[in-house]
Amino acid sequence: KQEVTQIPAALSVPEGENLVLNCSFTDSAIYNLQWFRQDPGKGLTSLLLIQSSQREQTSGRLNASLDKSSGRSTLYIAASQPGDSATYLCAVNRSGYALNFGKGTSLLVTP
């Protein structure tokens, strides 16, 4: 059974800092990995998708890496802003259909 773990569970940083969120998964036989942002009481916004054959993806200030063999992904956020405050979720796709989510990292960026 695929287990997805996100560390840390919560993180507070001052505005302007660069930060790294971690995601690990137990079964390396995945199709892809997707990072999401969830604001309180809201839906999930897709941030980045990394296919299993890729090592990293970039979108603006976000960079996600994937090391499939070691079962790890990181989400790097450059020059954090208060508007980045949200919960960040990592999800792996092992079956082609179902996403298996971690519990998320709750990020607070203070002005």
Add this chain to the structure above:
Amino acid sequence: EPEVTQTPSHQVTQMGQEVILRCVPISNHLYFYWYRQILGQKVEFLVSFYNNEISEKSEIFDDQFSVERPDGSNFTLKIRSTKLEDSAMYFCASSNSVPYEQYFGPGTRLTVT
């Protein structure tokens, strides 16, 4: 930008009642999904649907649940006889291929009393 929409945003129902949650996926997408998130817990996969058939379902998706694409635009999740433990946020998602990026709707908060 195209987006997944869901109605209602909040539904309150009594235990034992049937509920139907509605979703309009992104128009050119062919694969549809339902997930749920119980308060304070992980987002959990329920079911995926393609070409009018269930392509995968989880252990959660038992006989109390069903899905349907009643027309060319809507995708529904029915819970036949709601239980207290069905209280959760239900998310619809869609993708235009598999395995590919899934786009989520804003969710329907279901409260069973």
